[in-house]
Amino acid sequence: MNEENKAKVDAIIRKWSGKRGALIMALHELQGQFGYVPWEEALYLGQELGIPMAKIYECLTFYNYFKVKAPGKYVISVCDGTACHIKGGASLIEELEKELGVPAGATTDDGLFYVQVVRCLGCCGLAPVMVINGVTYGKLTTDKIKSIINEWRAKEGN
């Protein structure tokens, strides 16, 4: 852990030290800082807050929201909540997997795209829905996937 990262973690520790039930909130903030929860930083946080390593690992692996590995540059969240599911959410996932060549939950080899399946993004009126780095694609059909991904690829200039 470099000094810069340590300073970031220290700020989180100062904020949550001595507060009840702080672990989950502190982990949220770690993820907010780094995009995922880096193990070394999490351990340091645990030591300073007096929380054992086992408990931190338990929480990180229990809750779906925490990522223990750095995701790709562009995070693709495909909704498979009920409303999206019955309107073809599952076929979107298949199409994405085909287009990117990785299964959901994995990052492409070039580190660009990370695909995750989520349960309800709260905009069921637009089902089926996919979100890429905050940009929402609603009422989506499989034939649009390729061009959407290509738009994001184009941002990289290749």
Next chain:
Amino acid sequence: MVEMTPEQIEKLKAVGRMQKDKLLQMGKDFTANNEKYDATIFTCNATSCHSGGGQNVYEALKQALETAGLSERVRLVATGCMGLCAAGPMTRIEIKGRKPFLYKEMTPDVAHLIVEQHIKPLLGHPEMELKLAPHLQEKELSMDLPFFTKQRRVVLKHLGSSDPEDLGEYVANGGYQALIKCLFEMTPEQVLDEIKKSGLRGRGGGGFPTGKKWELLAKAPLVDGEKFIICNGDEGDPGAYMDSCILGGGSHAVLEGMLIAAYATGATSGWFYVRAEYPLALERVELAIKQAKKAGILGKNIFGTDFSFMAELRIGAGAFVCGEETALMMSLEGNKGTPRPRPPYPTEKGLFQKPTIINNVETWANVPQIILNGADWFASVGTETSKGTKVFALTGKVKHSGLVEVPMGTTVKEMVEDVGGGTSTGKPFKAVQTGGPSGGVIPAKELNLPLCYEELKKIGSMMGSGGMIVMDESDSMVEIAKFYLGFTVDESCGKCAPCRLGGYQMLKLLTKIADGKGTHADLEKIKEIGSAMQKGSLCGLGQTSPNPVLSTIKYFPEEYEALLQDKDEKKGC
């Protein structure tokens, strides 16, 4: 903490009394300022419309008003959910002295045209008739649609017609006046009686009488000087977003409900537990707490009384089981969210081992309305045992998909055909699912079933938090059952065997059947496991997770039968 001297307390109370006057003045100031405008544009920026480009529409409207030099005369408001999410982003034009006008499927281009061709010509010309060019006309959404007229919006009343971030507007709409009424005109016992009399029941799904729950907490003694109340905003049901919209549309109503409960029960602090996946709701809860602290609505000796209360926000981390109250408390304490056995009930040993009550977002939002309008007013709507209104997220294959609030007892038929406008595919309606992964299906033949706690339970579903998914003829019930069971198996915390093992085995058998390899014996086994899970699981997740499977087997046996390998053989031979 250092004890305060009587003088210090008196000083604090004097500040509190001033803060109360200041807050009420905020409401008056808002109203006075609002009078100045000749028109208001309400544009929906709740999650669904926002995702569909609502923010761009807002920016375009703002720019168009500036260009037209109308910013001083027309108020532009980015509102909470207007309801008809499928037709979003929505924008409503209210010009003084005219009927409101609603636009659907807004784009930035249309926004500019509306300002130029709809608003600008009409301002200051009350006699002029509204004449719209065809490209604007086709964007009109009739406000006489049954989708709007069949609703009764109590909790959602101001969502689509106010600025969720404006405390003054909340007060101008009657906000915090229920709290003031409680603090200055009612004893805690009277507040409790009023809630009991109203017949309000938990909107999170279980339907436990709210007043009874509060009474248990009121009777519980303080432990180390503390008692807690929690707002359960961990809306994990996939396909349901009521709580997200209620919180996102301004969290003050929920906070006010919690404050009233705290006054009635003697609770010392409150906690919001909200899903991490709802950034807008989180932002608004945080803002409401901040505004309330600043205005003296949270803190010590609120409004100069002896009542003190604090509230904090905690963020969930994507575990469906945390919607269960004991698991939620485990999570709030900083642990993995696994449920614990009851008794002891949370009102005896809850959060941090102290007496606690947990109510759902929608339940809290109902409370100020009951205090303001009276228990009788609230109880005059609904059925014998289910009072008031209920918010549903009406989704799936329904034409008018969105967020709706209807009186309890509204029938499935009214919901699907009138409010929902029928199926979106034009194919015959087959079933609706309520209660998400904990609920069951209501088949088309039960169209006249009134939506209330008892009736839904009777047919093997449940009210749930308000997810309502419409399915048409093309949906396979076996697939739907598999989808839900797959979800709960994935979300099972693994603590108790019936849920952990039962769910897994049941899913294996169900998959076998769906793949056309199952037998009658497998189907029987599924029923047996389901029944064992219902009886033996530790918490609501395991107890209810067989429901989607068992209810589809009950109402659509032919779909299962058709997939069985030994379908032609007589059962039991």
